[in-house]
Amino acid sequence: xxxxxxxxxRRRRTVMSTSADRAARVLREQVAEGRLACxxxxxxxxxxxxxxxxxxxxxxxxxxxxxERILVxxxxxxxxxxxxxxxxxxxxYRVRRLIETGACRDVAAHTPDRLAAVRAAVVEGQVxxxxxxxxAVASANQHFHRAVVALxxxxxxxxxMELLLAEMRLFFxxxxxxxxxxxxxxAENAAIADLLEAGRGDDAATRLASYLSSAERQLxxxxxxx
Amino acid sequence: xxxxxxxxxRRRRTVMSTSADRAARVLREQVAEGRLACxxxxxxxxxxxxxxxxxxxxxxxxxxxxxERILVxxxxxxxxxxxxxxxxxxxxYRVRRLIETGACRDVAAHTPDRLAAVRAAVVEGQVxxxxxxxxAVASANQHFHRAVVALxxxxxxxxxMELLLAEMRLFFxxxxxxxxxxxxxxAENAAIADLLEAGRGDDAATRLASYLSSAERQLxxxxxxx
DNA sequence: CCGTACGGAATTGTTCAACAATTCCGCAAT
DNA sequence: ATTGCGGAATTGTTGAACAATTCCGTACGG
Numbered sequence: 001x002x003x004x005x006x007x008x009x010r011r012r013r014t015v016m017s018t019s020a021d022r023a024a025r026v027l028r029e030q031v032a033e034g035r036l037a038c039x040x041x042x043x044x045x046x047x048x049x050x051x052x053x054x055x056x057x058x059x060x061x062x063x064x065x066x067x068e069r070i071l072v073x074x075x076x077x078x079x080x081x082x083x084x085x086x087x088x089x090x091x092x093y094r095v096r097r098l099i100e101t102g103a104c105r106d107v108a109a110h111t112p113d114r115l116a117a118v119r120a121a122v123v124e125g126q127v128x129x130x131x132x133x134x135x136a137v138a139s140a141n142q143h144f145h146r147a148v149v150a151l152x153x154x155x156x157x158x159x160x161m162e163l164l165l166a167e168m169r170l171f172f173x174x175x176x177x178x179x180x181x182x183x184x185x186x187a188e189n190a191a192i193a194d195l196l197e198a199g200r201g202d203d204a205a206t207r208l209a210s211y212l213s214s215a216e217r218q219l220x221x222x223x224x225x226x
Numbered sequence: 227x228x229x230x231x232x233x234x235x236r237r238r239r240t241v242m243s244t245s246a247d248r249a250a251r252v253l254r255e256q257v258a259e260g261r262l263a264c265x266x267x268x269x270x271x272x273x274x275x276x277x278x279x280x281x282x283x284x285x286x287x288x289x290x291x292x293x294e295r296i297l298v299x300x301x302x303x304x305x306x307x308x309x310x311x312x313x314x315x316x317x318x319y320r321v322r323r324l325i326e327t328g329a330c331r332d333v334a335a336h337t338p339d340r341l342a343a344v345r346a347a348v349v350e351g352q353v354x355x356x357x358x359x360x361x362a363v364a365s366a367n368q369h370f371h372r373a374v375v376a377l378x379x380x381x382x383x384x385x386x387m388e389l390l391l392a393e394m395r396l397f398f399x400x401x402x403x404x405x406x407x408x409x410x411x412x413a414e415n416a417a418i419a420d421l422l423e424a425g426r427g428d429d430a431a432t433r434l435a436s437y438l439s440s441a442e443r444q445l446x447x448x449x450x451x452x
Numbered sequence: 453c454c455g456t457a458c459g460g461a462a463t464t465g466t467t468c469a470a471c472a473a474t475t476c477c478g479c480a481a482t
Numbered sequence: 483a484t485t486g487c488g489g490a491a492t493t494g495t496t497g498a499a500c501a502a503t504t505c506c507g508t509a510c511g512g
Contacts, residue, residue, distance in 0.1 A: 018301070018465065020289075043492070054467045056282050059494090060289055063246075067293045075244070076474045076493055094380045098328035106324070154320045160386055244494065269463070280496045285465090302464055302503045 023051045023061035031070055031081055032166065034173040038083035042071070068163055070170070084170055086223050092167050093216040099161065100145060100212065101205035103152040104196065110151050115197055117147040122193045125186050134179045138172075141182045144189050148208070151196070175222040185211060246286035249277045253287060257296055257307055258392065260399040264309035268297070294389055296396070310396055312449050318393050319442040325387065326371060326438065327431035329378040330422065336377050341423055343373040348419045351412050360405045364398075367408045370415050374434070377422070401448040411437060 016022075030036045048058040062079050065071040072082045084092075103109075121144035128136030142165050149161040172181070188211045195204035242248075256262045274284040288305050291297040298308045310318075329335075347370035354362030368391050375387040398407070414437045421430035 020465090045492080056468090057466060060286060063286055063289055064293065067290065077476090078492065091380050091382050094378065095382050095386075098325065098332070098378065098380075098383070102324035102328050152320065152324065154317050154324075156317050156321050156390075157324070160321075164382075246494090271463080282497090283495060303505090304463065 019053050020057050020060035020064070023053050023058055024064045026051060027061060027065055028068075028070060028166070031065075032169045034169075036081050038081050038170060038174050040081050042079045042081070044078070068166060070166055082167075082170060084167065084174060086220055088167070089171060089216065089219050089223060092164055092171075093212055093219075095160075096145070096164055097209050097212050099157060099164075100148050101209050103149050103157070104192075104205040104208055105201045106152050107199055107201040109153045110196065110199075110201070111153070114147070114151045114153065115193075117150060118144065118193050118196060121147045122186075122189050125182070125189060129183070129186055134182070137182050137186070141185065141189070142168075148192075148196075171219055171223075175219065175226060181218070185215065245279050245283050246290070249279050249284055249287035250290045252277060253291055254294075254296060254392070257291075258395045260395075262307050264307050264396060264400050266307050268305045268307070270304070294392060296392055308393075308396060310393065310400060312446055314393070315397060315442065315445050315449060318390055318397075319438055319445075321386075322371070322390055323435050323438050325383060325390075326374050327435050329375050329383070330418075330431040330434055331427045332378050333425055333427040335379045336422065336425075336427070337379070340373070340377050340379065341419075343376060344370065344419050344422060347373045348412075348415050351408075351415060355409070355412055360408070363408050363412070367411065367415070368394075374418075374422075397445055397449075401445065401451075407444070411441065 027036070027042075036042075042062070044055050044058055044062075048055045051058060051061075053061075062071060062073070066073045066079065070082060071079050073079050121140055124143060125137050125140035128134070128140050146158075146161060146165065149157055188207070192204045192208055192211070195201075195207065253262070253268075262268075268288070270281050270284055270288075274281045277284060277287075279287075288297060288299070292299045292305065296308060297305050299305050347366055350369060351363050351366035354360070354366050372384075372387060372391065375383055414433070418430045418434055418437070421427075421433065
């Protein structure tokens with residue numbers, strides 16, 4: 001009885017969180033969905049009214065997103081949606097290669113449930129492809145890479161990966177929704193899942209590395225056209 | 227002429243920054259130096275007066291440090307200095323092993339100046355040891371690991387490492403300043419620098435991995451005693 | 453004697469209104 | 483065409499206020 005009450009309170013605290021966190025989540029989502037394009041300015045007063053919070057509270061939310069590299073603060077000029085360039089793409093992929101391959105190699109941490117999560121993301125992508133629902137495929141792809149990193153079982157690594165994936169969404173919107181971008185990587189995901197389940201972490205890592213490099217090239221090329 | 231003016235402005239903007247950033251920097255430093263022990267509460271009103279900023283501004287600073295895991299926010303109860311536990315130690319070292327060994331293996335990125343920075347940190351530690359200045363040795367050790375990560379040439383990885391090193395400082399203060407903690411690793415640092423300069427990134431990585439694991443064990447043991 | 457309900461004190465979460473500092477933009481003057 | 487100069491708009495920052503929540507001592511009932 002007492003426990004349930006305490007739990008209830010804790011749940012509300014974590015679910016509701018603060019106004020600043022909620023505002024941050026809304027903005028994060030708007031950017032992720034591409035409703036706020038790269039480079040759009042976010043005037044504090046207008047935005048605060050739109051979100052129904054005070055300017056101070058909004059500023060806390062904006063600071064969060066700046067820390068996440070989703071927004072960029074230009075001193076005395078305001079906050080704008082980040083417009084990543086080729087260097088950003090290169091760096092994000094550098095880090096992804098390092099982290100994701102590292103997680104693959106650390107086979108000691110690959111518990112059955114973590115491997116199952118990877119497999120689940122693979123089939124999720126296959127199902128989406130069968131329906132030609134490319135948004136679902138893109139989403140499944142993110143789940144796949146999130147699950148690969150989660151193989152390491154590290155909260156800090158998971159958090160870092162979350163930031164990287166948020167930046168990735170910026171990339172995609174910047175180069176215009178490339179519907180079939182993830183199409184060719186479905187088979188790769190499956191193959192990597194196979195290798196991981198077979199305990200061949202090193203092989204999975206090398207395969208993932210070249211896969212990521214190829215995706216990076218594709219993105220860089222798309223950026224060069226813009 | 228015009229360039230210098232623009233540079234001047236940019237320099238002042240980055241040096242002075244905002245009040246919130248300055249407050250955050252002061253607090254970060256206080257925690258890093260151990261003047262604010264783990265678990266100490268940070269009441270907003272008092273702290274704001276002490277730092278000479280308004281409460282709203284202080285809250286922005288606190289949010290930054292919470293995002294950096296240096297402070298922890300307990301809803302409606304305030305912000306306290308984080309008190310890491312054994313799991314945190316394990317996770318930080320998991321991530322460090324992954325990132326630092328990854329940076330070692332990526333020999334293609336090891337430019338001469340980056341390798342020189344690693345070497346410089348090694349001799350800095352040796353100089354400190356010769357003087358039996360253990361604070362200097364600890365500092366040099368941080369520089370060494372920072373330089374190792376910087377081998378990868380990734381701003382995002384550098385930022386991540388900065389967070390991890392800040393957490394490490396918390397660990398050390400929590401287990402009481404272990405003067406000679408870094409002593410045995412001086413030789414290891416030198417050996418790893420040698421391997422890196424010889425282009426043997428894989429060997430450097432494995433050596434660094436066991437080095438980090440041993441340091442982790444030592445820290446976990448120290449934590450268990452507390 | 454122990455647990456517990458209660459009420460005030462302290463702190464946080466949030467808002468509002470203001471003001472200085474800075475940037476942006478159009479317009480006049482050369 | 484460039485420069486210089488307001489004026490408008492926006493940001494950075496402050497101070498005060500108030501509701502919501504937690505904390506803590508105290509009195510009450512079993």
